[in-house]
Amino acid sequence: MKEWEKGAFFFVLSAVAAVWTGCSDVASAPPPGGSFDATAEMTPDVDAPATPDGSLPDCSNPAVAIDAPLGEAGDGSTCSMASVWSSDSATLRLTISAGMRPCPVPLYYEFSPATQMLLRIGCFDVAQVIRLSDAENDRLWAEVSALRTTCEEDCLDSTRVQLAIADAGGCVQRVFDGHNQAVCHDSFALPPYIEHGALDFLAAQFRATADAVCNADAGASNLGTCVTSDGGSGRVCPTIPPAPDGAPDADGDAADCHPRPVWSEASDNFTLRRSGGLPPCSPSTGCGTAPEFYDFSSRTKTLIQAGCISGRDGRRELLLSDDQVTAIVAAVKAMPTTCQTSCGAFAPDMTLVPRDCTGRPEASFQSNFYAGCIPSNIAPPYVAFQDLDALMGLMGGMIESSCGDQDAGAGTCNAFCRQAFW
Numbered sequence: 001m002k003e004w005e006k007g008a009f010f011f012v013l014s015a016v017a018a019v020w021t022g023c024s025d026v027a028s029a030p031p032p033g034g035s036f037d038a039t040a041e042m043t044p045d046v047d048a049p050a051t052p053d054g055s056l057p058d059c060s061n062p063a064v065a066i067d068a069p070l071g072e073a074g075d076g077s078t079c080s081m082a083s084v085w086s087s088d089s090a091t092l093r094l095t096i097s098a099g100m101r102p103c104p105v106p107l108y109y110e111f112s113p114a115t116q117m118l119l120r121i122g123c124f125d126v127a128q129v130i131r132l133s134d135a136e137n138d139r140l141w142a143e144v145s146a147l148r149t150t151c152e153e154d155c156l157d158s159t160r161v162q163l164a165i166a167d168a169g170g171c172v173q174r175v176f177d178g179h180n181q182a183v184c185h186d187s188f189a190l191p192p193y194i195e196h197g198a199l200d201f202l203a204a205q206f207r208a209t210a211d212a213v214c215n216a217d218a219g220a221s222n223l224g225t226c227v228t229s230d231g232g233s234g235r236v237c238p239t240i241p242p243a244p245d246g247a248p249d250a251d252g253d254a255a256d257c258h259p260r261p262v263w264s265e266a267s268d269n270f271t272l273r274r275s276g277g278l279p280p281c282s283p284s285t286g287c288g289t290a291p292e293f294y295d296f297s298s299r300t301k302t303l304i305q306a307g308c309i310s311g312r313d314g315r316r317e318l319l320l321s322d323d324q325v326t327a328i329v330a331a332v333k334a335m336p337t338t339c340q341t342s343c344g345a346f347a348p349d350m351t352l353v354p355r356d357c358t359g360r361p362e363a364s365f366q367s368n369f370y371a372g373c374i375p376s377n378i379a380p381p382y383v384a385f386q387d388l389d390a391l392m393g394l395m396g397g398m399i400e401s402s403c404g405d406q407d408a409g410a411g412t413c414n415a416f417c418r419q420a421f422w
Helices: 132-143 196-214 321-332 385-402
Strands: 003-005 015-019 091-097 107-112 117-121 127-132 160-166 172-178 226-231 267-273 290-298 302-308 314-317 347-354 416-421
Touching: 091 196, 107 196, 107 226, 117 196, 127 196, 132 196, 160 196, 172 416, 196 226, 267 385, 290 385, 302 385, 314 385, 321 347, 321 385, 347 385, 385 416
Parallel strands: none
Antiparallel strands: 003 015, 015 416, 091 107, 091 160, 107 117, 117 127, 127 226, 160 172, 267 290, 267 347, 290 302, 302 314, 314 416
16 A cells, blocks of 8 residues: 655645545456457548557556655656556546536446447436447457556646546556646646546547447448447436325425435435534534535445534545445435424534435435424424434445555455545
């Protein structure tokens, strides 16, 4: 495990530390064999990239690209270029967000050379799984293998592109941001970076392949097979289900309360907000009454904790394994609303807001802890305080295990974590 710090991150940010851990004793899948064919058919409307001559960079060191942090002065004096893909890499995750994009939710690609699979989850009714042909799989893998880190830093008004590399167990080893966000005052980007144009070009390659294979109007493609596709139905996301009969009306009459599921078929992500209560977020610990937020996305496999964290203002970002995503979704699915109320003291207020794949809030569920107090502006249906507290404990445990540098044990994946406090 290695760490780097980057000073003067933004405004009063005093230190930025990036911490990453991997899976231990997890078997890794070798990259696909065979040589690359420079004459393989390219995807439509995309210039053919240069392909290797059959030899690949020496990736014997699994942490080959981690040894490229900036110097303490941030002048790049210790920066060196290195390859991104290594001998124990199995899956690439590419997430595109922010910038001038047609929708507020991220675009997500996942590419596995060993299984020859490409996943695309996009904005407009796009959820596609593609089994790539041998030639197309080799071509895309050649593009990935050719990626290098850069010592360039910039702040450009463009998309944020983040590339993550995971091993065969789905455990994220390394994360790379585009250099275009490196020196923006409100950016969470950390070195080593990859040139933004290279990441943008890779995304264009994935997009062109997915369009060619899964677009029914394009006809059969020799680039691969569209195994599943939700594209073309005219719907952006699964429809948010209506509230059940007898749900609370406009006046929030508790007599009209009926339990309902919190997580629906349309749910894609959620925010859990915690505020007030006893420490860690009390005036004596430095945060005052600042709230704490947990943002989870099943789409991009991310968990973000922000706000008052253990008495300090900060932000933590985790890239989760598939098992961790499954555990969080299972916990929310098992969480019903309740019509029971109470009136207690000293506990924090908590609110859960699930959203669909376009970022639209489905509902806002508040804790029932203070719902029985008079007066109270909390309307049913509520969620039991114990359920919300257990969900926060589950996510908090994942964060502490990863960001707190705790050993999860042999064969267990600690999520990739980076954190900042100010």
